[in-house]
Amino acid sequence: QVQLQESGPGLVKPSGTLSLTCAVSGGSIASSKWWSWVRQPPGKGLEWIGEINHSGSTSYSPSLQSRVTISVDKSKNQFSLNLSSVTAADTAVYFCARADWSGYDSWGQGTLVTVSS
């Protein structure tokens, strides 16, 4: 059973860069899956941020594409999210998750990131 765990700062200043890491255990990040980031503003719905696959190819939400970078570190079995030029609108719970064409079958517990000075 694969497990995912997000880590990173819980507070980021406006105009700064949000950086999170997702550690994967119980499975290889080199498998034929997509490794994704999804966020959820407080009291709101789920928003797809983007993903990276086993070969390192990335796809991003059009609304966030200019600010998002997702990368993978196979040696550490983890992947990361960088979101630049953050504002209060980026305050959310950030989830990492594993996906394929059948949906998201494994999720991290989520981590709240607040953008505030």
Added chain:
Amino acid sequence: EVVLTQSPATLSLSPGNGATLSCRASQSVSSYLAWYQQKPGQAPRLLIYDASIRAAGVPARFTGSGSGTDFTLTISSLEPEDFAIYYCQQRSHWPPEDTFGQGTTLEIK
């Protein structure tokens, strides 16, 4: 971009009742549609994938149906633990992009 519209926004029912949740896509998504359940403070849980296949460990009272643009999640007899928020989700082939519906809150009446 495919837009998923869920209805109703809120559904108020009693344990033992049946529930019907709808998800409509702005264009055909074939059968690549999934349903999730989310409880407060938790990550979403995959219930149904490929429109009608129950994920491992999901009770038989959850049934998914539909194809193309119209999909339904049916819960045959609500248990207390079923009261939660439900989301549908689809993935576009090209460009690769995932979309979630806005959610249906299933609350105890």
